[in-house]
Amino acid sequence: MMKNEFIRLFKYPIVMIAAIFIVFVLLFFSINHKMNSTTQSIYFDHSIYYENVEDITEKITDLENDILELDTNDRYYEQIKKNLEENLSIYKLLYANSIEQENVAEIGGINDDSLNRITVLKGLSDFILSSVIVLIIIVIVLLFTRDFDTGVYKFLYGQNVPRIKIVRKKFCTLLLVILCFYILTLFVSLFILLPIQNDFDYVLIFISDLEPVLIDINIYLIYIILSVTFTIFSYMVLFFAISLLIRRTLSFLVVSAATLILIQVLLPLSKNDILLSFSYPFVFTLDIGVNLSLVMLTSIIKAILFIVLLAYGMIKFNKKNITT
């Protein structure tokens, strides 16, 4: 039956048109990005400057002295102390790993217009994410909600096939279609990324306030992909759960749009770290200063929440009267 769902889905021209359109825009975007890119020299969000690794010991000593000499009565004492301690922790880490300044960039210190694999992949990911969200909504409409507008539901659910089984197959179809399309866009991205050279080897991020870590740039690129994959999966689960609860195409589109506005626009306005990390893919949240532990915690909560919502949607749909 899943094969039948595929065949039916691809009979709707809009699926192929949307997919081809997205890939074309992706290519156009990459060319445009390359042409408008600049190079940059500031790779640290924090005030980190050193000529070579040997200088770092001196910097560490200076910073330790600065912290000791701080005026405890200063109204900004806590803030200044925190900044100095953060810088100190970065210097200690760099010293421990003997890394030259030009080989490391701090996330948050990389200019979006610079030409390196991280910025290009992030730009591509932004576009891929938005396109895949649109595609998820289109596929859900064609796979599921439209059956209730056309009356197909009377046949489909009026047989001795459990509703859960039918819905599970529809969800698996959605999963596979989106996965295939996503892999395709990743291949296109890879093709775009390969010719771009990196001018540093390590990325520095904070696990918690005073705990910086160094990540190899290639591993960081994989983090970006994983992060976007996770976000796509979350949206897929969320929108499918909404469709199960709402069913009608128009209502589903309205509620999906409202949910997107809430998650992507309204939550970030709060500037709250938890809400921010709920809104964006987790790697992107690190760029705006949210530390890794909070981002991971929020992501796990988000995943659990959406999966519970999907399970609730399935149970509710299974027990619901299907009326016209």
Added chain:
Amino acid sequence: MKSIEIRNLTLILSGKAILKQINIKLYAGHVIGLVGPNGSGKTSLLKTILGLYPTYKGEIIKSTLSYSGILEEPGFSPFLSGLENIKYLCENTSNLWEYINKFEMVNYIKDKVSTYSQGMRQRLALVTIFAQDKDILIFDEPLNALDIKAKKMFINIVNKKKSDNKIIVISSHIFEDLGIEFDNIILLHEGKVIDRELSLIQNRYTIKFKDSKDLLNFKSKCDHELEIINSVTAEVHLKLPPETFLDKYSKSGIVGFWRISMNQRYFEVLAGRSGNDEK
């Protein structure tokens, strides 16, 4: 014997009781007619049997019987052809092309459903149901928009399916034209089954005899008062189900055959001592 048993079925939708305490048993090899005025709950009962209304109270015992049905205005995916729709909706089909042929869909079955007329959609719906070969077949207004040829084909196939031991439930407004021998007729009124109570409500059955001789013979031996309407028709007031009444005379050889059909107003009994229409 295969059967569906419905016990104390009550369905409430939007706070209103649509079906009230329904108790019926439907047997394999039977064609069951479901009648009632608009809003009596016919479609709701069929939808409940088909599993579209799972919030009912009571029991529907279908055991392991497979089922499928068409409800009013059956829907299809417009971008798919008729054949693709059937393949999408049915996990297994048997004799699919035979039914496509019977309903004269061969030339259209590969066209997109969006190009179909209402009658063609109805025929496609019937092909979809018959080709699935399920144990229970449910039809809600199956003759809607069908031409005479397709209607006849439907009746032939229903009779064939009946002999294949299927349970067939048909809801229609035009029973007198169907030409199907119903084994049971269920009359729904305001969500209640009143088939056996109809006689108590109306107390009147019209019996059409094959000829005047049969009528006179029956009148002379009947212990109920018959009111002669014309040379072949009489009316009788009954306080018992018509089948029981007629069975008594059938056993004693006074009537050789009888058949009950129904129109929207009253039961119509066709009876006689001899003929082709044997019970």
